[in-house]
Amino acid sequence: MATHVIPVDPFDLVIFGGTGDLAKRKILPGLFRRFVAGQMPEGARVIGAARGEFDDAGYRDFARDAIEKYAHGKIHDKGKINDFLNCLSYFRIDALGDGGWKDLAKIMRKDVVQAFYFSVGPRLFAPLAERLHKYKIAGPDARIVVEKPFGHDLESARALNAELAAYFKETQIYRIDHYLGKETVQNLMVVRFANILFEPLWNAQYVDHIQITVAETVGVGGRGAYYDKSGAMRDMVQNHLMQLLCLIAMEPPAHFDPDSVRDEKLKVIRALDPVEVEDIVRGQYRAGPDGPSYIEDAENPDSTTESYLAMKLHVSNWRWSGTPFYLRTGKRLRARKSEIAVVFKDPPHFIFGDQQEQRCNELIIHLQPNEGMDLRVTIKEPGPGGMRLMDVPLDMSFAETLGDEVDDIPDAYERLVMDVIRGDQTLFMRGDEVEAAWAWVDPIIKGWQDRGDQPKLYDAGSSGPEDALMLMHREGRRWREISE
Numbered sequence: 001m002a003t004h005v006i007p008v009d010p011f012d013l014v015i016f017g018g019t020g021d022l023a024k025r026k027i028l029p030g031l032f033r034r035f036v037a038g039q040m041p042e043g044a045r046v047i048g049a050a051r052g053e054f055d056d057a058g059y060r061d062f063a064r065d066a067i068e069k070y071a072h073g074k075i076h077d078k079g080k081i082n083d084f085l086n087c088l089s090y091f092r093i094d095a096l097g098d099g100g101w102k103d104l105a106k107i108m109r110k111d112v113v114q115a116f117y118f119s120v121g122p123r124l125f126a127p128l129a130e131r132l133h134k135y136k137i138a139g140p141d142a143r144i145v146v147e148k149p150f151g152h153d154l155e156s157a158r159a160l161n162a163e164l165a166a167y168f169k170e171t172q173i174y175r176i177d178h179y180l181g182k183e184t185v186q187n188l189m190v191v192r193f194a195n196i197l198f199e200p201l202w203n204a205q206y207v208d209h210i211q212i213t214v215a216e217t218v219g220v221g222g223r224g225a226y227y228d229k230s231g232a233m234r235d236m237v238q239n240h241l242m243q244l245l246c247l248i249a250m251e252p253p254a255h256f257d258p259d260s261v262r263d264e265k266l267k268v269i270r271a272l273d274p275v276e277v278e279d280i281v282r283g284q285y286r287a288g289p290d291g292p293s294y295i296e297d298a299e300n301p302d303s304t305t306e307s308y309l310a311m312k313l314h315v316s317n318w319r320w321s322g323t324p325f326y327l328r329t330g331k332r333l334r335a336r337k338s339e340i341a342v343v344f345k346d347p348p349h350f351i352f353g354d355q356q357e358q359r360c361n362e363l364i365i366h367l368q369p370n371e372g373m374d375l376r377v378t379i380k381e382p383g384p385g386g387m388r389l390m391d392v393p394l395d396m397s398f399a400e401t402l403g404d405e406v407d408d409i410p411d412a413y414e415r416l417v418m419d420v421i422r423g424d425q426t427l428f429m430r431g432d433e434v435e436a437a438w439a440w441v442d443p444i445i446k447g448w449q450d451r452g453d454q455p456k457l458y459d460a461g462s463s464g465p466e467d468a469l470m471l472m473h474r475e476g477r478r479w480r481e482i483s484e
């Protein structure tokens with residue numbers, strides 16, 4: 001299968017926070033992979049900008065290390081790395097002061113795509129936007145890319161939107177949710193909207209329930225200070241899980257363009273019912289044989305922050321009324337596994353005796369690891385001995401279908417950065433979407449605070465708190481296993 005790569009237009013990409021963790025782990029290695037794939041045009045420039053005392057050579061060394069360590073796939077060709085490094089330069093800049101800005105203005109080209117990646121904490125978003133404007137660095141079509149967390153609640157997200165809107169139009173603002181850049185997440189839209197097969201069944205009449213799981217094995221050690229103020233709700237649910245829910249639940253957009261897609265996603269968020277207290281389980285991990293407790297990781301002995309959340313939601317609209325959506329996410333769980341399972345209802349009339357237990361139609365979308373999909377159907381167990389039923393997967397693993405080319409699947413960040421350069425906002429969150437998500441999340445968090453809610457403790461390496469199992473069991477349903 002050939003991989004199609006369409007080069008983008010020449011660009012100047014400035015990475016504020018160019019020596020930070022995200023630049024090192026994701027942005028620079030991602031750009032390098034796009035360079036190797038032939039997508040970066042002649043004359044593309046990547047400018048790292050930060051406070052540190054680097055020169056161009058020092059920054060190139062930094063980028064070389066980052067690529068050697070973090071660029072995945074079989075592409076560590078020294079010659080290619082050197083060619084890529086030639087596109088890189090470094091600029092010393094003071095985000096809160098005036099140092100460096102006039103010089104940056106001088107080197108930016110006006111006749112190429114301009115993109116400014118704010119790979120910095122949110123408190124610097126507004127000062128950066130203001131300076132890009134004040135020093136006339138950003139042209140009318142320049143793009144800015146902002147990372148999560150986009151606000152801490154509705155009020156702060158609104159304030160941030162307003163601050164950015166003072167200098168940039170909405171069409172220039174790219175709010176990243178890297179889950180939208182994942183291969184299978186995009187495939188979700190293709191599976192739904194390029195096939196006739198699923199759409200007639202994609203509703204409350206045929207879907208019993210939907211499960212969305214994002215399970216991680218890592219704890220919060222190393223970033224406890226940030227995480228302890230966020231918890232799973234702000235860190236994962238308000239953005240990543242909510243986006244997955246939107247893509248699964250949304251109506252088919254009339255066009256595949258940024259606003260048509262985002263309009264439909266927004267309608268899903270606005271159709272979410274408030275969550276009942278008994279439909280939510282918060283958890284926090286205990287110490288286990290191979291790691292400390294959350295409390296130790298967060299360095300806060302009194303912390304009541306959740307490292308795990310499971311909840312049952314209702315999307316109150318014509319399509320989904322009566323079909324629950326179960327979401328769960330957590331740290332230090334048994335396995336790293338993200339998937340969406342669409343569990344269909346039983347046939348209305350069953351003619352194969354007492355083997356009802358056997359039938360099972362599920363569409364599982366595996367986001368990571370081992371991207372792919374499988375559709376479970378019931379068949380006759382081969383051989384004599386009557387009509388015995390079994391359920392089997394119709395399996396589509398990307399690794400098997402694409403073979404070695406699975407290495408060429410762009411990582412979420414590489415794809416998203418190229419979308420910025422192309423000017424395609426489809427996979428980025430619009431300001432109103434982010435605000436709607438906070439508007440739904442805020443009362444839930446406030447409820448916990450008002451009630452002094454204590455998270456349930458769970459063992460590190462388990463599937464989460466017992467109560468989360470009950471969320472499903474009490475309704476005769478069960479979560480899929482969290483296992484490799």
Ligand code: BG6
Nearest residue numbers: 148178216218235236240338368
């Ligand atoms: C980030 C969260 O947005 O996503 C992290 O802040 C989380 O807490 C990470 O670990 C998960 O991303 P991925 O791509 O590894 O599933």
